[in-house]
Amino acid sequence: MSDTHQHHRARKRFGQNFLHDAGVIHRILRAIHPREGERLLEIGPGQGALTEGLLSSGAQLDVIELDRDLIPILNGKFAAEPRFHLHQGDALKFDFQRLEPAPHSLRVVGNLPYNISTPLIFHLLENAALIRDMHFMLQKEVVKRLAAGPGGGDWGRLSIMVQYHCRVEHLFDVGPGAFNPPPKVDSAIVRLVPHEVLPHPAKDHQLLERIVREAFNQRRKTLRNTLKALMPASAIEAAGVDGSLRPEQLDLAAFVRLADQLADHPTPADSN
CATH class of the missing domain: 3.40.50.150 (Vaccinia Virus protein VP39)
Structure with a gap:
């Protein structure tokens, strides 16, 4: 040996x-x-x-x-x-x-x-x-x-x-x-x-990561609950997403829409 x-x-x-x-x-x-x-x-x-x-x-x-x-x-x-x-x-x-x-x-x-x-x-x-x-x-x-x-x-x-x-x-x-x-x-x-061309490019990749991390931190809860520190229910709806869904029900494109909504309209709660 x-x-x-x-x-x-x-x-x-x-x-x-x-x-x-x-x-x-x-x-x-x-x-x-x-x-x-x-x-x-x-x-x-x-x-x-x-x-x-x-x-x-x-x-x-x-x-x-x-x-x-x-x-x-x-x-x-x-x-x-x-x-x-x-x-x-x-x-x-x-x-x-x-x-x-x-x-x-x-x-x-x-x-x-x-x-x-x-x-x-x-x-x-x-x-x-x-x-x-x-x-x-x-x-x-x-x-x-x-x-x-x-x-x-x-x-x-x-x-x-x-x-x-x-x-x-x-x-x-x-x-x-x-x-x-x-x-x-x-x-x-x-x-x-x-991908040589991203199918769903986000305006701000870090915001996308943050939203995905927050959403799945408590995956049993609705998006309205898990994202409330980042964006109000009205902003979730404005992104074309139903806030009563759980995160696992959303596809990649929907998460990118949420991130882009937040990028375009930072909420006062997010100004820290």
Whole structure:
């Protein structure tokens, strides 16, 4: 067991579950379909299960890995390949501009640990103009929220803020047995494709975030109740929204209308 190259033990603090199922790896690579000359960015390559297939496509590959113990393993496997660039560090703090990608060119791939998946997706969305698409392995529950439509319990802040920026596709599910150690939950592969033209652009993105956060803070209550600190019932009606609805009954366009109403007519209560 002394050979660290073969036996890196997954560490709980990094939320590591290494992918080892060849069939699943092949299916993910088929879904991504990397091609020669493309710019790929892999987040958290682990022991390189996907890295090999991504590189063999002929693409340029940057990888970001936080766990220092994995760096020699990854370098040992891939450093001889001139198209491979390894960055040791935290993807949440990584400046994607450093890669100098052309607009809408970066293809992002990652088997994301649960604890960073949501903040990392938001960090990537801040750089959406650089990104062509993203393929992530996430907890199935998170993918269901990302891909949800209005009307159900999965529809919430994550669904709305991601769908504001991206088209979302829940591609397929992956059972715990595909990983070592097996996680306690099912996983799924999701594809996020940033819109080149936003379908429902808000006048003020921060106001949209604020309204969505307030609305879903108490998702069982009506909008009239949850938004009363931000806007009066008359302003909700003026946006063409029924204030007696609960937030999960509204689609993205309705939330954008609320935010735009507030942007055009800031209420006295909001002047602080």
